[in-house]
Amino acid sequence: MAQNTEEIIRVENLTKVFGSGKKAVKAVNKINFSIKRGEIVSLVGQSGSGKTTVTRLILRLLKETEGKIIFEGKDVTNIKSEEKKEYWKKVQAIFQDPYASFNIFSPVKKVLLDTFKLFNSSYSKKEKEKLICETLESVNLRPEEVVDKYPFELSGGQRQRIMIARAHLIRPQLLLADEPTSMIDANLRSGILELLLSLRDTDGCTIMFVTHDLGLAYYVSDRIFIMHEGEIVEEGSANKIITAPEHPYTKQLIKDVPKLSEEWLTS
Amino acid sequence: MTTKKTVLEVNNLKTYYQTRLGEKIKAVHSVSFKLCEGEIFGIAGESGCGKSTLAMSISGLFLPPLKHESGSVFLEGENIFKKDINYLRKEILGKKYSYIPQSAMNALNPTIKIKDFVIDLMKEHEPEMKEKEILELTRDRFESLSLPSRVLDLYPLELSGGMKQRVVVAISTLMNPVVVAADEPTSALDVSTQKMVIKLIKELFDDGIVKSIIFITHELPVLRHICDRIAVMYAGEFVEVGKMEDVIFNPIHPYSQALMQSILVPEEGMKEKKLPCLPGSPPDLRKIPTGCRFADRCPIATEECKKEEVEMTSLGDRSVRCIRINYIMMQGKKVTPYGTKY
Numbered sequence: 228m229a230q231n232t233e234e235i236i237r238v239e240n241l242t243k244v245f246g247s248g249k250k251a252v253k254a255v256n257k258i259n260f261s262i263k264r265g266e267i268v269s270l271v272g273q274s275g276s277g278k279t280t281v282t283r284l285i286l287r288l289l290k291e292t293e294g295k296i297i298f299e300g301k302d303v304t305n306i307k308s309e310e311k312k313e314y315w316k317k318v319q320a321i322f323q324d325p326y327a328s329f330n331i332f333s334p335v336k337k338v339l340l341d342t343f344k345l346f347n348s349s350y351s352k353k354e355k356e357k358l359i360c361e362t363l364e365s366v367n368l369r370p371e372e373v374v375d376k377y378p379f380e381l382s383g384g385q386r387q388r389i390m391i392a393r394a395h396l397i398r399p400q401l402l403l404a405d406e407p408t409s410m411i412d413a414n415l416r417s418g419i420l421e422l423l424l425s426l427r428d429t430d431g432c433t434i435m436f437v438t439h440d441l442g443l444a445y446y447v448s449d450r451i452f453i454m455h456e457g458e459i460v461e462e463g464s465a466n467k468i469i470t471a472p473e474h475p476y477t478k479q480l481i482k483d484v485p486k487l488s489e490e491w492l493t494s
Numbered sequence: 495m496t497t498k499k500t501v502l503e504v505n506n507l508k509t510y511y512q513t514r515l516g517e518k519i520k521a522v523h524s525v526s527f528k529l530c531e532g533e534i535f536g537i538a539g540e541s542g543c544g545k546s547t548l549a550m551s552i553s554g555l556f557l558p559p560l561k562h563e564s565g566s567v568f569l570e571g572e573n574i575f576k577k578d579i580n581y582l583r584k585e586i587l588g589k590k591y592s593y594i595p596q597s598a599m600n601a602l603n604p605t606i607k608i609k610d611f612v613i614d615l616m617k618e619h620e621p622e623m624k625e626k627e628i629l630e631l632t633r634d635r636f637e638s639l640s641l642p643s644r645v646l647d648l649y650p651l652e653l654s655g656g657m658k659q660r661v662v663v664a665i666s667t668l669m670n671p672v673v674v675a676a677d678e679p680t681s682a683l684d685v686s687t688q689k690m691v692i693k694l695i696k697e698l699f700d701d702g703i704v705k706s707i708i709f710i711t712h713e714l715p716v717l718r719h720i721c722d723r724i725a726v727m728y729a730g731e732f733v734e735v736g737k738m739e740d741v742i743f744n745p746i747h748p749y750s751q752a753l754m755q756s757i758l759v760p761e762e763g764m765k766e767k768k769l770p771c772l773p774g775s776p777p778d779l780r781k782i783p784t785g786c787r788f789a790d791r792c793p794i795a796t797e798e799c800k801k802e803e804v805e806m807t808s809l810g811d812r813s814v815r816c817i818r819i820n821y822i823m824m825q826g827k828k829v830t831p832y833g834t835k836y
Contacts, residue, residue: 413712413714442758443758445758480685481760487743487759491719
């Protein structure tokens, strides 16, 4: 795993408050982190800890209340529509529910072709189709089997892999994976995880993996950020977080996850 | 274990869903098992393999489109498929067999307080009981389980997800059922609340309030901590049944092997683990292929496997539904493919 030391994204003092006055909810509270190129970083937290808000903020789908996002050395906090398109060529995301991310009325092929349209690509139709085939193969799907199908005809695992293919078509620098495996079964989950790892190894794609499952996070990532009530309470290498956690919340979290070797219910 | 009383006996149970198009979705196929007193029996499997349908079928209450095809269920010696529906509702459900549903959010009535819900429920079973008695009983039970009894005066929406689930567990076991089927009781909860709910279920068991538990989950690490025996279910069938340690740490059936290999927990050594990749997906339960149901995805399947239905083979205290057990044993019980392309 040759790793660059070059920073791809840095987040400074990022804060998001929903609502105002008495009902204000601080979903994300002054978080700071930086991710290096080619790294896989996991953002781990329980439901409601603000993980998804962070991904939305980085994607610029939400306006921050305070703070800065610096991508490849450039401040992207205040980018406008055209610049956003450029930004999205480099930053892509896959979401938890692969069903909600599809247009249910169009077959897979159209969904993938639309991706090119959105990003003003200059490829010819043939080139596009070739690229689609290659990308589908790279996510272990047989192109001839899936391109003419509608989303509802596909299994959960296939749908999620097509989502990854769609994001991968654009060859992003940074891929935000928001709970990509929480709706699919253990056996298919392995496939998705291996796929994400291979995207990093072959294309050098940087991945931010958002999950509530510490076991998954430990398996895929180089570093782990533990998020609790809108704050990152602890960060460190995956090994350090799992074997020698420091923050009381992290300790509690690790204790509460059922493991194979240790006693769980009595602890 | 041999001297213990059998409380539940399921013999060759087959149930199906009738679709509007007249198709049969065979969700549970030839399931047989015995549950002894004082035993926690885990059922593991992926979504859609028939775990929940099995738990519902055991109750004998077949709500359309679920239908019974063949097989029998004996609960404390009573053949419950021979009883009429009113008897089942009043005397079996809740009293002898209780089902803890997956989403507590939908189990409680959102328009009435928890206490009114409990009163409604108990009146169905014990019409002579007075409201005061019911409330006293409930309060005692809540206190003995260290649940705050003030929740009785609240509406479901005022409770957190974990609290709702614990309330549902407490209510489902109010009448000291013999067998409790807990169907993914923690799937919507985060790890800390999950632990609390499971501790509560274990407490009910340790206190002798419930005699035996069927615990259904797709989360294998949880089964590791509470079960005595485990069944692995695939496409409506049990493919392997055995002691917890054997099935989790030393599985035989190729599917159980793949399933156990895909467990990921935050533990030293997990990072180096190789994850198995099974090709394809489970069969369509409307058109089940002949022969072994796992054959299409199995790394060691032969033509022989697809010829006729595979029966359970007994190996001492474990049984496996596979005709290639000898081959698996020769391979040192390791036949999972790693990192194979789809």
